Amino acid sequence: MIAILNMLPFAPIDALLVVPGIAALLLVLIPQYRPGALINMLASGITFLFALTLLVARPDPTVSFLFVDDLNVVFVVLGTFVGFTTSIFSASYIGHEIEIGRLKPGYIRFYHGMYQALSFSMNLGLTANNIGLMWVAVELATLTTVLMVGLYRTQAALEAAWKYFILGSVGIALALFGTILIYMAARPVIGEGHDAMVWTTLIANASAFSPELLNVAFVFLMLGYGTKVGLAPLHAWLPDAHAEGPTPISAVLSGLLLNVALYALLRFKMLLAANPFAVAPGPLLVTLGLVSLIFAAFMLYLRRDIKRLFAYSSIEHMGLIAFAFGMGGPLANFAGLLHMTMHSLTKSAIFFAVGQVAQVKGTQKIADIRGLTESHPTLGWSLVVGVAAIAGLPPMGIFTSEFLLVSSTFARQPLLAIPLVFGLLLAFGALIWRLTGIAFGTPSPSVVDAGRPPSMLPLIIHLVLVLIAGIYLPGPLVAWFQNVARMLG
Amino acid sequence: MERFSLDAAHLLAGGMVLVSFMMLYQNRLLGLLNVFAAHAVVLSLSVAWQAYVQSAPHLFVTAAIALILKAIIIPVALHHMVLRLGVHRDIETVGGIGPTMLMGIGLVALSMVVMLPAAAEADPIAREDLALALSVILLGLLIMVTRQNAISQIVGFMSLENGLVLAATGARGMPLVVEISVAFSVLVAFIVIGVFLFRIRERFDTIDTQALDDFREGRE
Numbered sequence: 001m002i003a004i005l006n007m008l009p010f011a012p013i014d015a016l017l018v019v020p021g022i023a024a025l026l027l028v029l030i031p032q033y034r035p036g037a038l039i040n041m042l043a044s045g046i047t048f049l050f051a052l053t054l055l056v057a058r059p060d061p062t063v064s065f066l067f068v069d070d071l072n073v074v075f076v077v078l079g080t081f082v083g084f085t086t087s088i089f090s091a092s093y094i095g096h097e098i099e100i101g102r103l104k105p106g107y108i109r110f111y112h113g114m115y116q117a118l119s120f121s122m123n124l125g126l127t128a129n130n131i132g133l134m135w136v137a138v139e140l141a142t143l144t145t146v147l148m149v150g151l152y153r154t155q156a157a158l159e160a161a162w163k164y165f166i167l168g169s170v171g172i173a174l175a176l177f178g179t180i181l182i183y184m185a186a187r188p189v190i191g192e193g194h195d196a197m198v199w200t201t202l203i204a205n206a207s208a209f210s211p212e213l214l215n216v217a218f219v220f221l222m223l224g225y226g227t228k229v230g231l232a233p234l235h236a237w238l239p240d241a242h243a244e245g246p247t248p249i250s251a252v253l254s255g256l257l258l259n260v261a262l263y264a265l266l267r268f269k270m271l272l273a274a275n276p277f278a279v280a281p282g283p284l285l286v287t288l289g290l291v292s293l294i295f296a297a298f299m300l301y302l303r304r305d306i307k308r309l310f311a312y313s314s315i316e317h318m319g320l321i322a323f324a325f326g327m328g329g330p331l332a333n334f335a336g337l338l339h340m341t342m343h344s345l346t347k348s349a350i351f352f353a354v355g356q357v358a359q360v361k362g363t364q365k366i367a368d369i370r371g372l373t374e375s376h377p378t379l380g381w382s383l384v385v386g387v388a389a390i391a392g393l394p395p396m397g398i399f400t401s402e403f404l405l406v407s408s409t410f411a412r413q414p415l416l417a418i419p420l421v422f423g424l425l426l427a428f429g430a431l432i433w434r435l436t437g438i439a440f441g442t443p444s445p446s447v448v449d450a451g452r453p454p455s456m457l458p459l460i461i462h463l464v465l466v467l468i469a470g471i472y473l474p475g476p477l478v479a480w481f482q483n484v485a486r487m488l489g
Numbered sequence: 490m491e492r493f494s495l496d497a498a499h500l501l502a503g504g505m506v507l508v509s510f511m512m513l514y515q516n517r518l519l520g521l522l523n524v525f526a527a528h529a530v531v532l533s534l535s536v537a538w539q540a541y542v543q544s545a546p547h548l549f550v551t552a553a554i555a556l557i558l559k560a561i562i563i564p565v566a567l568h569h570m571v572l573r574l575g576v577h578r579d580i581e582t583v584g585g586i587g588p589t590m591l592m593g594i595g596l597v598a599l600s601m602v603v604m605l606p607a608a609a610e611a612d613p614i615a616r617e618d619l620a621l622a623l624s625v626i627l628l629g630l631l632i633m634v635t636r637q638n639a640i641s642q643i644v645g646f647m648s649l650e651n652g653l654v655l656a657a658t659g660a661r662g663m664p665l666v667v668e669i670s671v672a673f674s675v676l677v678a679f680i681v682i683g684v685f686l687f688r689i690r691e692r693f694d695t696i697d698t699q700a701l702d703d704f705r706e707g708r709e
Contacts, residue, residue: 132665136672143679165683166642169676170630173649176669177626180656183663184611184619192662212607 012057013066015050016076016123019043024116028109033098036112037091043116044080044087047123051080067129067200070484075126075263078341082255082348083119085458089352090115090248092454096359097246102152111151111246118144118252125260130197131179134264135172138228141257142168149245160244167227167237175224175264181217182271185209199267206274214271214278221268222284228261231322232292235315242311243364247355250307254314255348259340262318266325266488273328273489285326286416292319293423300430305364306354309434310347313390316427317343323420324405325488331408333485338473339401342466343390346398349462350386353379356454357438362447366434371443382459384439389466391431392424397469494542498614501535502621502655506597509628509648513593514586518571518640522564525644529559532651539658542614548658551670555654558674559647566681567640583635596627618659625652643680650677 010018023043030036054076058068068076094111097103103111118141125137146168150161179197186196189208195201206214227234242250265285272281296316303309321343324336356379361369372380389396402424409417508528515521533556540548604620611619629649633642650673657666 130665132669136665136669139672139676143676162639162683165680166633166646169646169680170633170649173626173646173653176653177623177656180653180660180663181607181619184608184615184660187660187662188610194664196662197664210607210610212609213611216603216607 012050012053013068013127016047016080016127017120019047019050020116020119020123024113024120027116028113030112031105031109033095033105033108036108037087037094040112040115041084041087041091044084044119047119048077048080048084051077051123065130065133066127068127069487070480071266071487072126072263074337074341074481074484075259076123078344079122079126079256079259080119082344083122083252085461086248086251086255086348086352087115088455089251089355089458090246092452093248093355093359094246096452096454103246107151107153111148114144114147115248115252118148118257122256122260126263129199130194131182131199131202131267132197134199134267135176135179138175138225138260138264139172141260142172142228145241145249145253145257148249149241151246151249152244154244157244160240164237164241167234171224171227171234173224174220174227178217178220178222178224178268181213181220182268185213185217202271203274206271207276209275209278211275211277211279214275218268218272218278218281218284222265222281222288225261225264225268226288229258229265229318229322230292230315231288231318232295232315235292235296238315239308239311242314243305243308247307247351247358250311250355251348251351254311254351255344258314258318259344262321262325262340265322269325270487270489282326282328285322287326289319289321289323289326290416290419290423292316293323294419294426295319297423297426297430300427300434303434304366306357306366306369306438307351307364309366310350310354310390313427313431314343314347316423317347317390319423320402320405324401327405327409327412327416328489329408329412330482330485332405332412333488334481335401335404335408337481337484338469339398339405342397342401342469345462345466346386346389346396349459349466350383350390352454352459352462353383353386357383360446360453361444366438368444369438371441372439374440375443375446378456379453380439382456382463384435385463386459387431387435389463391428391435395467395470397466400470494538495614495617497538498535498542498659499617499621501531501538502618502659504531505535505651505655506621506624506628509625509632510590510593512632512644512648513589513628513635516586518638519568521641521644522567522571525648526560526564528648528651529555529564532654533560535655536658543661545662547667550667551654551658554670554674555651559651559677563647563677563681567643571640583637589631589635593628593631596631597624600624600627612661615659615661619656622652622656622659625649625655628652646680647677 020043023039027036027039054068054073098105121137121140125134128134128137146161146165149164150157183196186202186209189205190196190201230238242253269281272278292315296312299312321336321340324332324339357369358364360376389398392399392402406421409420508531511524512521515524533552536548536552536555540552600623601620604623608616608619626649629645629652632645636642636645654670657663657669
């Protein structure tokens with residue numbers, strides 16, 4: 001297989017950028033929906049296959065602007081996988097929106113082009129070995145998702161896009177200032193020019209950097225990329241963006257984009273941890289994580305829109321993940337990685353189901369969605385399984401990661417475990433309460449002619465993976481995650 | 490000679506902070522746009538000076554972008570937009586000019602207190618520039634949170650961005666400065682185009698914090 005890869009005109013890691021880049025250009029030129037959707041799926045699938053090759057074939061980091069280690073390959077494989085399954089869901093979902101007239105056909109070339117441009121920018125952000133290039137990638141990802149969030153052109157959609165744009169832009173602006181400060185800290189040690197922004201060079205020399213500059217830099221990076229992750233109180237853009245955009249974009253936001261910003265945060269956390277005199281970054285992440293968890297848990301009780309409900313669930317889970325990585329240590333980091341993976345798979349599966357629910361019921365209002373298991377058994381029970389998984393019930397994978405996190409926190413910081421468990425129980429109660437109303441009882445009216453149902457395959461694949469991970473994790477995967485957990489410190 | 494180049498750099502960066510305060514003081518959109526154009530002119534002078542002092546010709550590209558795009562094209566476009574939308578007479582500050590100016594002074598003090606010690610090891614020109622750049626960034630944020638309409642928020646964001654360009658060009662030898670300033674220019678152009686294309690006039694009401702709360706109530 002490696003021989004085949006060597007025959008290509010570019011390295012596999014470059015394919016992660018070349019394939020979506022070419023596809024984005026192609027898709028902008030194709031006005032018809034069906035060929036556009038097909039190319040979107042093909043490009044996403046090919047990109048995922050190339051991501052898998054990174055498990056065995058990695059570039060020499062000194063040669064290019066891109067690099068792969070055990071950490072970013074987790075994000076790349078997960079991201080391209082969710083991007084692929086979401087493109088399958090998107091094909092049928094968008095087709096339905098066109099049939100009912102909610103989307104104009106002219107918007108579609110734009111939508112598919114932006115989808116692939118987003119894939120390009122996320123892969124660039126995850127593989128860039130230059131912290132300035134990483135920043136440009138995150139900015140590009142922000143622009144493409146702003147366009148997609150506003151796709152419906154309704155008042156609510158445009159407002160959500162505007163809000164996301166303004167808050168997202170401030171976030172990336174602050175992140176840029178933090179990046180400049182990192183360069184300023186590196187320059188006296190590494191010298192002027194590109195090397196002072198190359199991550200592999202930075203991490204090798206971080207112990208000699210000015211700790212004061214690193215501290216100030218991390219504050220700005222955490223505010224900036226923390227906004228992109230959706231951590232409270234920097235989260236204000238997230239519920240609107242999820243609720244008002246097309247549902248495939250909600251899946252992509254929660255399944256992929258939040259993780260890219262988290263990845264950037266982790267890289268800089270490693271940098272601070274490598275300097276003995278810099279302030280420990282862990283407590284800052286722990287604080288933001290706990291605030292996000294408890295705030296989002298309370299907010300779950302007040303929601304009336306089903307997509308907004310699960311948007312707040314994403315804030316809760318990103319808070320949990322930030323808490324885990326903030327705690328640090330091999331067990332909590334392992335739990336954080338596992339949780340991130342499980343959350344991406346589960347939440348995007350839930351959005352696949354929710355997108356269909358909104359279509360068959362003709363509304364996103366929770367009060368008008370009742371008795372799904374009666375009126376739409378397959379869809380209803382799929383949603384039940386998805387919500388049970390995200391709430392943390394065994395035997396699903398999220399239960400495993402939450403259990404690992406709670407037990408390691410109790411062992412190391414018993415007082416911190418109390419608000420952690422409180423937040424988890426609060427969120428659990430809210431989700432189960434909402435679920436019983438949505439899934440059971442007397443069915444509410446459905447749209448009479450909802451059209452041909454979308455494919456359930458992406459949803460089922462995601463939930464099966466989450467179930468398998470909850471029961472059994474393969475040895476190589478455990479070893480891989482453990483290695484990453486040690487890297488994170 | 491080094492003394493003079495240091496003094497000139499600080500004069501220009503300090504000038505940007507001063508013009509940021511002038512923006513903070515404005516309560517009419519057309520005045521705000523005019524002061525922002527001045528802000529961009531001072532930025533282009535500052536970047537051009539850094540290009541000369543550091544012998545970094547590529548920074549002249551950034552200076553040209555700041556001058557042409559931010560000092561001329563964008564203010565003129567926003568000017569026309571304001572007149573067309575008929576919002577040029579609006580008086581729209583939250584909390585009044587006096588308290589806002591006091592908060593601005595506090596933010597500048599905060600920038601000095603945080604940045605000067607942290608950058609103690611950096612060379613003198615970069616150290617002062619970073620502190621002044623942070624002041625410009627924070628004042629831009631303050632403009633954004635104290636204005637209720639979209640165009641004012643855009644101007645606040647663009648002045649924040651000017652602070653970032655000042656910081657990046659003051660970081661001697663920093664790579665990707667031109668690329669990053671181009672990327673930011675794309676971002677700003679996108680904002681302005683977005684306002685035109687999406688006819689953001691309706692947004693003026695809902696971006697108002699009170700109306701936004703009313704609007705959200707029905708959709709939560």
